[in-house]
Amino acid sequence: MRARAIIRVGLKWIGLAVVFAVVLELCARIDDAVRWGAPLVGHYSQRLLTVEDELGIRSRPGARFEKWELDEHGFRKVPGAEPITMEKPEGVVRVAVLGASETFGLFESPGMDYPAQMQAMLDEAAPGRYQVLNAGCAGMTFPRFTRYVRVWISRFEPDIVVIYPTPAAYLAEQPPAEDIEPGTGPPEDLPENLRMARKARLLMRRFLPEGWQAWWREWRLESYVERRGGDDWLWHEPPTERVELFRRHLEELLDAIDESGANAIVATHAHRFPEDRAEWTAADKLHMVRWRQSYGRPAASALLEMERVANRVVREIAAERGLAVADVAGAVPPTGRPTGSNRPPVPHFADFTHFTDAGARLAAAEMTEQVRSVSTNLSDPQQRR
């Protein structure tokens, strides 16, 4: 009798746990539908934002996921802005901005990614003269962009192409592939996914103290490094061949831009970490672990050194080729303090390298200045190089 009662109670609790999980998943789906217009049934994740087609991996035209929305050409949409046509409007200076997730915009509010803020700043300076295309795509690398420029971006006849690099990608265990094979199949038919999983992950990030998260992630990272051979396996500084690869890939991309007839502007890359480690906050420490986890092999020193070296390479190449440099690394400090008030500092980075609205504003201001300076040399915007 007692065993039966225990089984009955156990089954009841299992049943209630199932009801709990099902209701949460239903709530998540209704929430997505009401808030973002997501379908109640079907796949719904960031994977909707990219596609592998005859152009290779790129942003999926017309895709939408939560706050991110892409136009029919696969460029990030700016709320309320005029739609972009392939044919360039007369008298307009077209500026294509290439970069990975920092450019695409992860944490900024809609319309506050730095290319969108560049558009606003350029409109304020010269209404109707500039059109900015946010051609950023999360996870894109230089070789992919080289192909993307040749096959796709060049069709939009940009006058200026701004490149915002992601040097840390060259410290991944597998460096960015040089031979990009275009995908052949139709857009992936993504399977149904659990909507709660992403929400739960985000909740944990928001709710758990930063110190705890850093400890947990560090433990996992250390276990991973240990399995791979321990400290000897780690990179404490960027390998020379990776730096050279970065240089070569950037040169190839610039060649492709040159071939397309556009003027290139190269940018240095910014991150959140103060030079003096004594100034690092708990959040800085957590984000460094997260940054390291993204690539596995580089130690913190290697990531930071790679940033410095890559920015030097960017400046060297720009000097060799006579290109304008947008010094984003210098223009976006880790935090900013509102002048004349006692309010707390405003963060410029939401994680290791991705901007907040305020950080994106500084990056946009720096790039806008260079775009305006380069565009003054374009006597007739239709007369591209």
Next chain:
Amino acid sequence: MWFNSFDFAVFFVIVLGLYWLFQRWRRHGLRVQNLMLLAASYFFYGYWDWRFLSLILISTVVDYVAGLRMQAAIDEGGPDKDRRKRRWVTASIVTNLGLLGFFKYFNFFAGSFEAAFGATGEWLRLDIVLPVGISFYTFQTMSYTIDIYRERMKPVRGLGGFLDFALFVAFFPQLVAGPIERASSLLPQIRAQRRFSLDQFGDGLHLIFWGLVKKVFVADNLAPYVDEIFAAGANPTGFAIIAGVWMFAFQIYCDFSGYSNIARGCAKCMGIDIRVNFKHPYISTNPREFWQRWHITLSTWLRDYLYIPLGGNRQGKAKTYRNLSITMLLGGLWHGAQWNFVFWGAYHGAVLMLHRALRPVLERVRVPLPGAARKAWHLVKMLFMFHVVCLGWLFFRAQDHSAGEIWELVRRAFTLHGAVDWSLARPLVIYAVPLLLVDLAQIAAGREELHRVRPVPAWAKCVAYSIFFYLFAFQGATAESFIYFQF
């Protein structure tokens, strides 16, 4: 340590686990439980700023000693009994109100002095940090000494008694934002053996869940809209002001009653009952009823320890009105050292006086109405009273505005100045309507603990709590402090 933080969740789980573990220790269980709770309460308070623990300790020691001395005077009797009692109760009141006055009101009065007498310079101002919850625990501990002075209760004695009293002053669930407990209600519970009851534990969890929904889902989500409308330098339209005040009415209700619910829930999980602080205040049909439903523990404290000692309503109309005004003015000032709170208190005092003056007339013109019409009339009265309260909230919320700007806000709201932006109705529908539905269900059921209503099947309750959980965990705004912490 906010109630809606991870830190508190970990803290509470550990405290609760130890608390019921010590219960099994039959001989000294209660003593160890109370000691652990006292240590946990000091840790909870010290987590903000351990230096301010000294203020709690001063209040605790002074009131404990004052209680004993007054009881000694009562026991010994004699012609100077009253004088001795009065001396000690004065010591208690001066100490507590002195701490409160210095830390909370010094700069306010110094600033007002400067403004009144045209003094300039910062020489009068001090760089004082307001200790969290000081208004709550000073009132709570004063109830102990005043009740002993009135010979309504006996003081606790000995080291055990002192520790129990210290726990009464610092009991962490209600330490920083109430409810303001009475010694006569909480101390006996602290001194008595508690028994674990699954029903009571369930009630506690229900209150915590519901409080979190109110705080995190309703109040914190409405806050950005309200902040934008009432920001200094904003130029809201009449409709925006009305929508903003409605939103603030729900924000402050859910913020404060949410906190009270979580506090009561935490205490209930430990087998301790804390007094109800809110009873659906927005269904009130007159100002008197409103104050019987809103922040009940403060209004009853003011009634018992200020209004009645002033003479209450037993000394004629003029003195009743005077007493009402003083009580409400000080009630307003209790909320914060700013003139808008004083004005808010004065407004409610005026409303209460007007209602008292008109009540005989209103009762005389009462017309017997059929059932449906009577309900409709009741609804009209509720809506009217809600808007009377809302006008008060406008004064309360406009902290960053000058008197002239507040007047302009009132003018715009009443003249419906500017265009009507219906998008402002959206947050009200999304965040306030679910709250109203649950409130209605609670009113219909006659109890807050809806999970105790029978015969609701277990799966239906599970669905309801899953939705609650989703709302506060995934739809809650970023954790913010509770509005009433600043008071």
